Amino acid sequence: MNWLIFQYTLPRDHKSRVTLWRRIKKLGAISPIQGTHILPDTPDCLEGFQWLLQTVKEDGGDTLLVHSDRLQGFSDEDLKQLFHQEMRGDYLKLQDELKNPPADLDFRRLLKRFQDLQSRDHFNSPEGQKTARLLQKLREQHNPRVQLPLKKKADFQGRTWRTRPGIFVDRIASAWFIRTFLDPHAVIHYSDESREGEITFDLLDADFTHVADLCTFEVLVHSFEETSPEMLKLAEIIHALDVEEAGVTPPEAEGLKAIFNGYIAQGLPDHDRAEQGGQVLSALLAHFKAQMAGLEVLQ
Incomplete structure (x- = not known):
């Protein structure tokens, strides 16, 4: 499998450091080694890293973006598991809300949160699948659909x-x-x-x-x-x-x-x-x- 590896440095105490960290998290990247950020090598992920690369350079920093088909010390399965772990905490928070919905439930807000998580869940994590099932169950409870007669x-x-x-x-x-x-x-x-x-x-x-x-x-x-x-x-x-x-x-x-x-x-x-x-x-x-x-x- 092919991967994108992104590294950068910024001038000391640069104000954009936190903003960059948030953008990397929003992309769904993992960082198995400090300062090294990894995404699957897809057009969307490449575009995301390229925008970060441009931002870092504009802020006076240095960047490295590498395409690789392997990472020494990590199998493809190891990396996929790290991606699953990266998503787990956010999915668990959403699952808590789905299991205990408020009285003034805003289903569309919960759906939007799930779709945002899905957009950075690059390998369809188990917790993501579980969250999808909980979301569907909640949708059916609050918007029951008519039972249709089955056809052959x-x-x-x-x-x-x-x-x-x-x-x-x-x-x-x-x-x-x-x-x-x-x-x-x-x-x-x-x-x-x-x-x-x-x-x-x-x-x-x-x-x-x-x-x-x-x-x-x-x-x-x-x-x-x-x-x-x-x-x-x-x-x-x-x-x-x-x-x-x-x-x-x-x-x-x-x-x-x-x-x-x-x-x-x-x-x-x-x-x-x-x-x-x-x-x-x-x-x-x-x-x-x-x-x-x-x-x-x-x-």
């Missing part, structure tokens, strides 16, 4: 589906789900004209559509029990874009929305939006799966 995939093979034309976030994701997880040969019409024997989605009184606070994509995900952690994370993004609730949105949401808006700007027909959008969603799902498995997903 075998009953939806060789069927024709229909939704309204001009597909965007929820319908693009729903079409991708149907073709990827239900029936790769499904025929999907994007039309206002009904057909006998069709299955409808994201229409008024459709077979699959919004239920309570769930968007159509979420209804499909839960109805067919495709509820892996990576799928639920993707569903959270689709929900945030489709329902557009005020508050915290996943960091990937705006980028996905920009891509889908680009399809409209290009004048793509619905079947092309579904095909190209599906490729993006498949890539996102694969990324989340690798990320949650603690794999190195960026080179």
Whole structure:
């Protein structure tokens, strides 16, 4: 595995010393040796260290930034465990709040704290996974979702589906789900004209559509029990874009929305939006799966 190693010195008693320490901590770096800060070698981490490098030089200090595939005395697993330890204390503090929520619970504030921790949890630490489960449990307790009747995939093979034309976030994701997880040969019409024997989605009184606070994509995900952690994370993004609730949105949401808006700007027909959008969603799902498995997903 490849690593970034960052070292710096500042003039004695320089006022920016504490600020730099805080920024290094915010990046999620570990310091197994005093004065040596380490991150996985990814584009985001490299950019973070480069900003620090520039800041130190502007403050009259000296820096060293090295790319390395090994650190003498530390295996890759040793370093990953140090990253887990680095995150443990902050996750435990958040877990205490999740286990004993205040009467005036602000769930979005807790979610934002968790997302901030996730952004520097480079190897999906065990305490991070535990915190995610506690957060989901608390969300369900304070915002119980309707119980959807479960469906059998075998009953939806060789069927024709229909939704309204001009597909965007929820319908693009729903079409991708149907073709990827239900029936790769499904025929999907994007039309206002009904057909006998069709299955409808994201229409008024459709077979699959919004239920309570769930968007159509979420209804499909839960109805067919495709509820892996990576799928639920993707569903959270689709929900945030489709329902557009005020508050915290996943960091990937705006980028996905920009891509889908680009399809409209290009004048793509619905079947092309579904095909190209599906490729993006498949890539996102694969990324989340690798990320949650603690794999190195960026080179």
